[in-house]
Amino acid sequence: MVGDVDTAVALGSGDVPVLATPRLLALAEAATVAALAGRLGGGQTSVGTRVEAEHRAASPVGARVTVEAELEEIDGKRLVFGFRAVDERGSVVGSGRVERVVVDRDRFLARLQ
Secondary structure, eight states, rough: OGGGGGGGHHHTTTSSBBBBBHHHHHHHHHHHHHHHTTSTTTTEEEEEEEEEEEEOOOOOOOOOOOEEEEEEEEEEEEEEEEEEEEEEEEEEEEEEEEEEEEEEHHHHTTTTO
């Protein structure tokens, strides 16, 4: 459900009270993370590395938007998902691709120190 905190106004990506593109991208990434839930090895996680998106339609506050992601390609540790966002009328709000890379969580975090 699109809330006031999800709008372009709230996120600083525009001045209209509709679903912000950055929020759409966050929803797409969340869908890819959910698609991987329980499927990675112990100690592994995935990190986003690339996003390609098309935000096709405005969604006002109160609109329900569903984002689904499907794993389309595996290239070693690189995973490529297609995503699609649809509103309650069945209209496509956005679509695109999200790439993630599988990493060892502890090693990844250690490199940040």
